[in-house]
Amino acid sequence: MGKPxxxxxxxxxxxxxxxxxxxxxxxTGISGLDEITFGGLPRGRPTLVCGAAGCGKTLLAMExxxxxxxxxxxTGVFMAFEETEHDLSQNVRSLGFDLENLIAEKKIAVDHVHxxxxxxxxxxxxxxxxxxxxxxxxxxxxxxxxxxxxxxxxLFGGFTxxxxxxxxxxxxxxxxxxxxxxxxITGERGEGSLTxxxxxxxxxxxxxxxxxxxxxxxxxxxxxxxxxxxxxHGTNEYPFLxxxxxxxxxxxxxxxxxxxASSERISSGIPRLDHMxxxxxYYRGSSVLISGTAGTGKTSLSSxxxxxxxxxxxxxxxxxxxxxxxxxxxxMKSIGLDLNPWTKKGLLRLEASRPTLHGIEMHLAVIHKxxxxxxxxxxxxxxxxxxxxxxxxxxxxxxxxxxxxxxxxRQITAVFVNLTAGGxxxxxxxxxxxxxxxxxxxxxxxxLAGERNRxxxxxxxxxxxxxxxxREFLLTSDGIELKDVYIGPEGVLTGSMRAAQEDREKAxxxxxxxxxxxxxRELARKRAALEAQIAALRTEFEAVEDESKxxxxxxRAREQQFIEDRSxxxxxxxxxxxxxxxRNRK
Amino acid sequence: xxxxKNGTPHNPDKWELRLYTAGQTPKSLAAIKNLxxxxxxxxxxxxxxxxxxxxxxxxxxxxxxxxxxxxLVRKLPEPVRKIIGDLSDTERTLIGxxxxxxx
Numbered sequence: 001m002g003k004p005x006x007x008x009x010x011x012x013x014x015x016x017x018x019x020x021x022x023x024x025x026x027x028t029g030i031s032g033l034d035e036i037t038f039g040g041l042p043r044g045r046p047t048l049v050c051g052a053a054g055c056g057k058t059l060l061a062m063e064x065x066x067x068x069x070x071x072x073x074x075t076g077v078f079m080a081f082e083e084t085e086h087d088l089s090q091n092v093r094s095l096g097f098d099l100e101n102l103i104a105e106k107k108i109a110v111d112h113v114h115x116x117x118x119x120x121x122x123x124x125x126x127x128x129x130x131x132x133x134x135x136x137x138x139x140x141x142x143x144x145x146x147x148x149x150x151x152x153x154x155l156f157g158g159f160t161x162x163x164x165x166x167x168x169x170x171x172x173x174x175x176x177x178x179x180x181x182x183x184x185i186t187g188e189r190g191e192g193s194l195t196x197x198x199x200x201x202x203x204x205x206x207x208x209x210x211x212x213x214x215x216x217x218x219x220x221x222x223x224x225x226x227x228x229x230x231x232x233h234g235t236n237e238y239p240f241l242x243x244x245x246x247x248x249x250x251x252x253x254x255x256x257x258x259x260x261a262s263s264e265r266i267s268s269g270i271p272r273l274d275h276m277x278x279x280x281x282y283y284r285g286s287s288v289l290i291s292g293t294a295g296t297g298k299t300s301l302s303s304x305x306x307x308x309x310x311x312x313x314x315x316x317x318x319x320x321x322x323x324x325x326x327x328x329x330x331x332m333k334s335i336g337l338d339l340n341p342w343t344k345k346g347l348l349r350l351e352a353s354r355p356t357l358h359g360i361e362m363h364l365a366v367i368h369k370x371x372x373x374x375x376x377x378x379x380x381x382x383x384x385x386x387x388x389x390x391x392x393x394x395x396x397x398x399x400x401x402x403x404x405x406x407x408x409x410r411q412i413t414a415v416f417v418n419l420t421a422g423g424x425x426x427x428x429x430x431x432x433x434x435x436x437x438x439x440x441x442x443x444x445x446x447x448l449a450g451e452r453n454r455x456x457x458x459x460x461x462x463x464x465x466x467x468x469x470x471r472e473f474l475l476t477s478d479g480i481e482l483k484d485v486y487i488g489p490e491g492v493l494t495g496s497m498r499a500a501q502e503d504r505e506k507a508x509x510x511x512x513x514x515x516x517x518x519x520x521r522e523l524a525r526k527r528a529a530l531e532a533q534i535a536a537l538r539t540e541f542e543a544v545e546d547e548s549k550x551x552x553x554x555x556r557a558r559e560q561q562f563i564e565d566r567s568x569x570x571x572x573x574x575x576x577x578x579x580x581x582x583r584n585r586k
Numbered sequence: 587x588x589x590x591k592n593g594t595p596h597n598p599d600k601w602e603l604r605l606y607t608a609g610q611t612p613k614s615l616a617a618i619k620n621l622x623x624x625x626x627x628x629x630x631x632x633x634x635x636x637x638x639x640x641x642x643x644x645x646x647x648x649x650x651x652x653x654x655x656x657x658l659v660r661k662l663p664e665p666v667r668k669i670i671g672d673l674s675d676t677e678r679t680l681i682g683x684x685x686x687x688x689x
Binding site: 114124125131134138155159 | 617640644647651652653655668673674675679682
């Protein structure tokens with residue numbers, strides 16, 4: 001027995017105990033009880049089950065025997081001090097056990113010990129050997145491995161010599177241990193002590209306390225293991241319920257946080273939202289919170305997820321606490337989601353009930369049972385805020401914690417819908433569970449320019465790169481659509497203002513397009529003009545060149561003419577022509 | 587506890603007594619001895635004693651609802667009374683057999 005922080009994990013505990021050859025245990029077969037006792041009651045030793053009247057002691061003891069006989073092949077003896085065999089068999093018939101048949105098959109022996117104080121007169125010394133003989137005979141008649149004494153305290157009313165009685169009880173427990181039977185002894189809760197007659201001083205190996213109390217008109221049964229010598233055990237108070245299958249203890253608060261963490265991603269059913277969640281959607285086995293004020297589309301969002309889940313061929317359990325299944329199906333049709341085929345295929349189970357129908361623990365137990373039966377991959381609870389009306393806030397919170405733990409341990413993706421009351425801070429859940437949530441999607445109203453629009457953002461999403469952008473959330477007849485909101489100098493615009501802004505932007509874009517075209521045309525024109533200019537200049541240039549060539553030729557021709565003319569003149573003047581020619585040459 | 591109200595004779599003609607024991611324990615032997623003494627003193631010749639050893643016949647413990655040993659059962663006169671103990675306190679035994687009014 002250790003302090004909570006010293007509690008090893010279950011597997012370790014079992015391995016450790018097996019290694020040490022520690023305490024063999026007898027499984028009770030009672031759902032949940034074997035988990036918190038890590039295997040059952042101490043084998044071959046007595047266990048005390050105590051509690052006030054009507055808290056289920058006899059039933060627990062009886063179920064221990066019946067399940068022992070039916071499931072674990074261990075025969076048993078029920079020694080009843082209060083009820084007759086007939087009463088007992090009638091009581092367990094409602095739980096689907098046929099006690100009479102088990103007695104006929106010699107799997108269980110029942111002995112009703114009737115003590116009528118008015119008939120008994122004491123003179124001198126006596127002992128309770130008759131009781132031992134009867135018990136011994138009953139044990140031998142069926143070869144019993146299990147014994148129930150319900151309730152030994154009746155003896156205290158029948159006999160006046162208390163000292164003798166206590167000595168005999170001590171002898172009885174020693175005798176039971178020597179016999180090697182696993183025994184349950186029940187006792188009435190006493191004032192300030194576990195049992196009225198202090199039976200706990202005889203039974204020291206394992207003590208289980210049952211409790212039944214009502215808080216705010218809602219009653220809850222609870223079970224606690226007060227002690228368990230030589231074994232680890234869950235130390236909390238565990239709620240339990242009694243239904244048509246007997247006792248269910250809910251060991252939902254796990255002692256550790258060691259859920260497996262899947263890296264598989266599943267679609268939220270809305271591609272754009274998947275995109276916001278790192279592009280792939282939720283993690284499998286994560287817990288998702290969708291919170292928002294009334295009418296922000298929480299149910300639509302979760303229904304889309306349900307639809308996507310079923311479309312993948314997985315099972316989805318949808319717990320609706322506000323709408324009937326028919327109403328939900330009809331309403332979802334209006335946004336293009338037809339859930340009917342999935343319910344028909346058995347992939348979607350819609351369960352609706354009022355949260356005030358049961359106590360909070362009962363809700364938990366019912367969910368626990370449904371999940372165990374239906375084995376869904378996704379559970380949607382719409383909404384969780386209603387649970388606070390079924391119990392106090394802290395009870396609802398504890399319940400959700402248990403629920404989240406339970407679903408996580410089963411790798412079930414859970415979607416919790418939370419209705420935020422108007423006027424509250426947005427980033428606050430009524431039940432204060434936000435820290436337990438992996439992915440939190442916030443839906444909110446954006447009131448602007450006389451209209452109310454829905455905005456969606458991902459407040460947090462553990463382990464993925466999620467978008468920090470607000471998106472406008474539109475419910476259309478084809479499903480959910482997410483749109484970028486307009487964020488500009490005028491702030492965040494949604495709805496028709498966003499549409500108007502979009503139109504304005506479109507017009508502006510058009511205008512910009514035209515302007516560019518115009519500019520381009522102008523440039524083309526300029527270019528053409530320049531090119532024309534260049535051509536003209538070239539023409540001019542060519543003309544000038546022609547002219548200069550012509551002038552040069554004329555000049556040369558004129559020079560030639562001049563030389564010829566001079567030569568002709570010299571020839572005409574005679575001899576000097578040569579000298580003159582010589583002078584010229586110098 | 588007096589039965590005189592319904593007219594039952596205080597000391598009737600027939601006494602049918604049954605003593606349950608478990609083996610030859612000192613308490614059982616004392617009870618047998620004390621019982622015989624009481625019978626001889628108060629209703630000699632009008633009584634029948636049956637001694638049942640539950641070690642030999644344990645079934646009867648269940649059938650006759652015996653818890654304490656030794657137990658003396660007064661079968662007749664009716665109503666059935668159970669007196670437990672070794673009957674060493676004669677006064678209390680007589681009260682138990684309703685031969686004496688309860689003080």
